[in-house]
Amino acid sequence: MNAFMVWSRGQRRKMAQENPKMHQLGDQQAAGRRVEAALRLHQASVHRRGEAAARTAPAEHPDYSTDRGGNPSGTAFVFPLPFLMGGDAAAARRRPST
Numbered sequence: 001m002n003a004f005m006v007w008s009r010g011q012r013r014k015m016a017q018e019n020p021k022m023h024q025l026g027d028q029q030a031a032g033r034r035v036e037a038a039l040r041l042h043q044a045s046v047h048r049r050g051e052a053a054a055r056t057a058p059a060e061h062p063d064y065s066t067d068r069g070g071n072p073s074g075t076a077f078v079f080p081l082p083f084l085m086g087g088d089a090a091a092a093r094r095r096p097s098t
Helices: 003-018 024-060 089-093
Strands: none
Touching: 003 024
């Protein structure tokens, strides 16, 4: 059992004690609404923390660059499948013509 199953079992038991006349479907729907509300709150807090980190990161790390630079040789990588299958090695290294 994962953590959600353990939590939901406890929540269903708690709701059944609070509302003894509610059927199982109502319990599950109410639990689902609680889970969705909790997820929305959690996602909002994670989003806020990410935005705050994005605002402060450039000041804290001025020498960091997100530019990956690309391929320095200027050629595209071509997997040497023809070479591995016994084909022409030079053709495998050649850049495809456009």
